[in-house]
Amino acid sequence: MNLPWHLYVMAFLYIIAGINHFKNPGMYIRIIPPFFPNPKLLNLLSGAAEIILGILLTLPVATPYAAWGIIALLVAVFPANLYMFQKKKGSYSIVKFILLIRLPLQIVLILWAYQYTL
Numbered sequence: 816m817n818l819p820w821h822l823y824v825m826a827f828l829y830i831i832a833g834i835n836h837f838k839n840p841g842m843y844i845r846i847i848p849p850f851f852p853n854p855k856l857l858n859l860l861s862g863a864a865e866i867i868l869g870i871l872l873t874l875p876v877a878t879p880y881a882a883w884g885i886i887a888l889l890v891a892v893f894p895a896n897l898y899m900f901q902k903k904k905g906s907y908s909i910v911k912f913i914l915l916i917r918l919p920l921q922i923v924l925i926l927w928a929y930q931y932t933l
Contacts, residue, residue, distance in 0.1 A: 829869035836862025846899040864888050882931035889925050
């Protein structure tokens with residue numbers, strides 16, 4: 816079974832994002848809401864999950880399960896995206912606008928992953 820090229824793009828993006836959790840942990844730890852325990856561990860777990868799920872996306876037998884995992888991960892990290900938007904101070908600067916646009920982008924990413932669950 817040949818996998819579509821855009822699935823490889825998705826896998827690549829998640830693998831790179833996961834690696835970035837280890838290369839630049841502070842960037843992610845900073846946006847984890849304070850009511851979550853152990854932000855360092857959560858960062859490592861989410862980074863590892865992105866790498867593993869990205870790799871699994873490329874294996875036809877595992878693709879649907881990995882896609883469901885991506886969806887679960889996107890839902891799980893949504894509070895961090897919301898916290899990052901709320902945490903930015905000041906009026907609606909371009910950065911604040913980008914953070915606002917990022918929130919509904921999660922839906923697009925979920926729909927992108929969902930097409931591989933079938």
